[in-house]
Amino acid sequence: MTVRTPIVRPGMRVGLLGGSFDPAHEGHAHITEFALRRFGLDRVWWLVSPGNPLKEHGPARMDERLAAARQVMRHPRVEITDIEARLGTRMTADTIAGLQRLCPAVQFVWLMGSDNLVQFDQWDRWSEIAARVPIGVLARPGSRLAARQSRAAQIMRAARLPEAYARLLPMMKPPAWVLLNLPMSPLSSTMIRQGRNGRTDKEGMAR
Incomplete structure (x- = not known):
């Protein structure tokens, strides 16, 4: 089966x-629009996953x-x-590899919230992800300091660029x-689900 991607041209800069x-909520839209501007992206693709x-x-x-x-997100x-x-993928490393095969001339950037950087070293083949694509990390409430001090951030310390170089990423x-x-933006999918269900207990921030 042929997998079709959104229309792109060679050399396009696409955030994932x-x-x-x-x-989905306005917090997702907020960081997407910010990433488009600051990283100089031509497109952003939201990859709505089968499950985390x-x-x-x-x-x-x-x-x-x-x-x-x-x-x-309009x-x-x-x-x-x-x-x-x-694609039939569940792991980010496999998804990125599949997209790079389908669109070899596109410059992909993986986008994540700083809350995800905190646990990035727990992702399947996380070092492969970092070796495949540049990563744009967007600050999320309550996780900026933890992200900077995370195991993945320490291991990748030499690969970190200053904010001023964001458009070069x-x-x-x-x-x-x-x-x-x-x-x-304080919104998270977890908080919205809890509000709908009348729950007040705390869970981890959603990806």
Whole structure:
């Protein structure tokens, strides 16, 4: 089966924002628009995943999450995709490898919140991810300091670029990463789900 990607041209700079988006919210839109500007990206693809292997419970149905994401993120340079399901991948390393095979002339950048950098060393083949694509890290409430002190950040210390070099990140040979500070949005998918369910207990921030 041929897997189709959003339309791209050789040399385009494309940010990849992965997650369950359960549900998508304005915080996701906020960091996406910020990443487009600061990293000089031509496009951002939201990779709405079949499910996050690090989470105990599965997300809502894919079609529901895609529809909700398209309501939240209405930007001409942002594509909402189910390409992980089409590729048949669940792990980020496999997804990136698949996209690089399909679009070898595209300059991909993996985008993540600083809360994900804190646990990045727990991801499957995380060092392979860092070796494949530059990584743009966007500050999230309560995790900036922990992200800077995380095991992955310490191991990749020599590959970190100053914020002033953010626009060069897509052209950098990996490993390369930038941690960007930005105006904070306190929203998380976990908080929204808890509000809908009338729950007050705390869980980890959603990807």
